Amino acid sequence: MAARTMFEKIWDAHVVHEEPGQPSLIYIDLHLVHEVTSPQAFDGLRMAGRKVRRPDLTVATADHNTPTWELTRPIEDQISKAQLDALDRNAAEFELPFYYDRFSENQGIVHVIGPDLGYTLPGKTVVCGDSHTSTHGALGCFAVGIGTSEVEHVLATQTLRQFKPRTMEIRVDGDLPNGVSAKDVILGIIGHIGVNGGTGHVIEYTGEAIRALSMDGRMTVCNMSIEGGARAGMIAPDDTTFDYVRTRPYAPKGAELEASIEEWRGLTTDSGAAYDRTVVINANDLAPFVTWGTKPDMVAQITDRVPDPASFGTTAEREAAERALEYMGLEPNQRIEDIRIDRVFLGACTNARIDDLRAAANVIRGRQVNSDVYAMVVPGSARVKAEAEAEGLDQVFKDAGFDWRVAGCSMCLGMNPDILDPGQRCASTSNRNFEGRQGKGGRTHLVSPEMAAAAAIAGHFVDVREF
Amino acid sequence: MEPFVQLEGVVAPLDAVNVDTDMIIPAIYLKSIERTGFGPHLFDRYRYNEDGSENPDFILNQEAYRSSRILVSGPNFGCGSSREHAPWALEDYGIRCVIAPSFADIFFNNCFKNGLLPLTLPEPDVRRIMDKAKDNPGFQITVDLEAKQVRDGEEEIVVDFEVDEFRRYCLLNGLDDIGLTLQHEDAISAFEARQA
Numbered sequence: 097m098a099a100r101t102m103f104e105k106i107w108d109a110h111v112v113h114e115e116p117g118q119p120s121l122i123y124i125d126l127h128l129v130h131e132v133t134s135p136q137a138f139d140g141l142r143m144a145g146r147k148v149r150r151p152d153l154t155v156a157t158a159d160h161n162t163p164t165w166e167l168t169r170p171i172e173d174q175i176s177k178a179q180l181d182a183l184d185r186n187a188a189e190f191e192l193p194f195y196y197d198r199f200s201e202n203q204g205i206v207h208v209i210g211p212d213l214g215y216t217l218p219g220k221t222v223v224c225g226d227s228h229t230s231t232h233g234a235l236g237c238f239a240v241g242i243g244t245s246e247v248e249h250v251l252a253t254q255t256l257r258q259f260k261p262r263t264m265e266i267r268v269d270g271d272l273p274n275g276v277s278a279k280d281v282i283l284g285i286i287g288h289i290g291v292n293g294g295t296g297h298v299i300e301y302t303g304e305a306i307r308a309l310s311m312d313g314r315m316t317v318c319n320m321s322i323e324g325g326a327r328a329g330m331i332a333p334d335d336t337t338f339d340y341v342r343t344r345p346y347a348p349k350g351a352e353l354e355a356s357i358e359e360w361r362g363l364t365t366d367s368g369a370a371y372d373r374t375v376v377i378n379a380n381d382l383a384p385f386v387t388w389g390t391k392p393d394m395v396a397q398i399t400d401r402v403p404d405p406a407s408f409g410t411t412a413e414r415e416a417a418e419r420a421l422e423y424m425g426l427e428p429n430q431r432i433e434d435i436r437i438d439r440v441f442l443g444a445c446t447n448a449r450i451d452d453l454r455a456a457a458n459v460i461r462g463r464q465v466n467s468d469v470y471a472m473v474v475p476g477s478a479r480v481k482a483e484a485e486a487e488g489l490d491q492v493f494k495d496a497g498f499d500w501r502v503a504g505c506s507m508c509l510g511m512n513p514d515i516l517d518p519g520q521r522c523a524s525t526s527n528r529n530f531e532g533r534q535g536k537g538g539r540t541h542l543v544s545p546e547m548a549a550a551a552a553i554a555g556h557f558v559d560v561r562e563f
Numbered sequence: 564m565e566p567f568v569q570l571e572g573v574v575a576p577l578d579a580v581n582v583d584t585d586m587i588i589p590a591i592y593l594k595s596i597e598r599t600g601f602g603p604h605l606f607d608r609y610r611y612n613e614d615g616s617e618n619p620d621f622i623l624n625q626e627a628y629r630s631s632r633i634l635v636s637g638p639n640f641g642c643g644s645s646r647e648h649a650p651w652a653l654e655d656y657g658i659r660c661v662i663a664p665s666f667a668d669i670f671f672n673n674c675f676k677n678g679l680l681p682l683t684l685p686e687p688d689v690r691r692i693m694d695k696a697k698d699n700p701g702f703q704i705t706v707d708l709e710a711k712q713v714r715d716g717e718e719e720i721v722v723d724f725e726v727d728e729f730r731r732y733c734l735l736n737g738l739d740d741i742g743l744t745l746q747h748e749d750a751i752s753a754f755e756a757r758q759a
């Protein structure tokens with residue numbers, strides 16, 4: 097058989113039906129469901145008298161609307177509550193065995209719990225009505241975000257109609273310099289390829305710097321593939337992946353797991369297989385990054401200055417930069433380190449896993465949040481929260497003056513009560529700095545957990561390498 | 564799904580690059596459990612002032628563009644989230660076609676599931692339509708999916724386009740995807756039997 101990429105191997109193994117000129121019918125091994133993009137899909141099933149074909153391959157949780165205050169306090173927003181109630185009803189009516197409501201010990205951001213609980217496994221096809229489904233590709237699976245019509249399609253048929261995407265290799269050569277995290281790797285990549293650099297492609301991240309990342313770090317990288325326009329991101333499974341899977345509660349165990357691991361070793365891209373595109377990045381060129389604008393590719397190194405829109409090549413780029421600076425309340429050539437912040441958000445499916453919390457805690461231990469800053473930590477899941485508390489990380493954050501919250505998507509997109517006030521400036525570990533993303537008029541700077549933690553203490557951005 | 568064959572209507576120029584899904588409809592409006600009713604929140608942050616009044620500078624608030632059925636914009640339209648509320652909001656407002664040099668993948672796909680045509684045209688053609696729509700408020704074009712052509716009344720602009728044939732067929736006939744897939748029930752069951 098011809099040499100194939102990892103993506104092609106997984107794709108080929110899931111084709112149910114193909115016809116020339118038509119999208120392929122692909123079997124879906126895992127469907128993750130949350131409250132925002134599913135109610136209309138369940139309604140569609142109901143109206144057509146259809147069932148969920150494979151409830152056993154469907155995992156649902158409540159994450160976007162859930163308040164991050166203590167669970168004993170009721171939800172005040174009645175529209176949010178109605179959406180959460182709808183998922184309760186749909187999970188019961190369609191008999192979903194794996195539904196984790198906001199009180200469950202397994203609840204959390206859908207892209208945190210899938211891998212953490214052991215549902216996401218190498219070689220699988222994974223979908224969710226959420227663009228950050230790309231996260232799951234870190235385990236060596238093909239994971240794509242879909243719209244609500246496709247959610248309904250997968251619920252009804254356990255398949256997805258897809259035109260085969262093209263493949264793109266992004267290789268990060270060399271060792272990451274000290275103080276440069278997985279978040280900086282992906283911000284650097286997006287800064288390089290642009291917000292539509294990956295459109296129509298599945299990215300496979302390769303190279304020494306990627307191999308050296310922990311699973312949590314790999315998930316951070318794959319999470320933001322969509323911010324570069326890609327359909328999905330993936331990383332070949334290796335011993336780091338298998339060691340991670342071995343400790344997951346709902347992953348296969350014992351001889352069954354070891355047999356699967358032997359199969360998964362064969363998923364890696366064959367030598368001689370061709371990608372449609374390859375981008376090479378040198379790890380030495382990466383540094384802690386901060387976004388200065390309103391798209392994730394508007395990034396600068398911490399030691400740099402805010403760019404002058406006049407320095408951009410095209411009129412469209414110039415106008416976009418001018419508009420971004422106006423929205424962000426920044427001046428051309430202002431030093432990034434001189435930007436003062438009002439809020440810090442440590443959370444989201446990008447950076448709310450245990451490694452992220454540990455890394456941030458190491459920066460703030462024994463220090464105090466700046467008196468001008470309100471800082472909050474929102475763990476990615478109830479399990480991550482419990483794990484962090486068992487290690488005493490909650491106390492480290494509380495002692496420093498951080499608010500320690502209950503798991504959920506929170507201020508990544510402001511569907512729950514956690515939002516920025518107009519004009520407020522936030523150092524955020526989330527994935528999108530779009531206008532109004534964290535609340536109308538809010539100003540978002542994307543950074544790593546370490547950089548967010550350091551900014552919380554300093555009151556402005558600061559180079560974590562020298563902090 | 565309502566078939567899309569020929570669409571004649573006013574063109575609204577939204578001259579910006581990377582129009583994202585939070586711009587099309589902010590997350591705060593995604594809480595409804597219905598498929599309809601999102602139109603009033605389309606481009607919410609730009610259409611309305613702080614006090615909820617209309618922002619007269621926004622294109623869709625100008626009289627000649629209020630009844631637009633076609634939107635023309637810059638590259639990478641619809642980037643960001645997978646929210647189908649974005650095409651739902653456009654459709655609920657009355658817009659059934661977006662013309663741009665390129666689209667983000669998930670948005671592009673979501674449009675076809677809802678009877679909307681995301682039409683990719685070469686940048687110079689998009690620019691000509693954009694300029695014409697800016698200079699002549701109320702400028703109308705016909706998007707003819709059957710003939711695969713965009714044209715204005717005077718035929719100053721006539722652009723032939725390509726759309727994937729399968730997607731075109733589904734749009735022209737207003738076909739439900741799930742129904743089509745269930746014709747392959749045997750293949751799905753056979754796949755499941757092999758996996759078990």
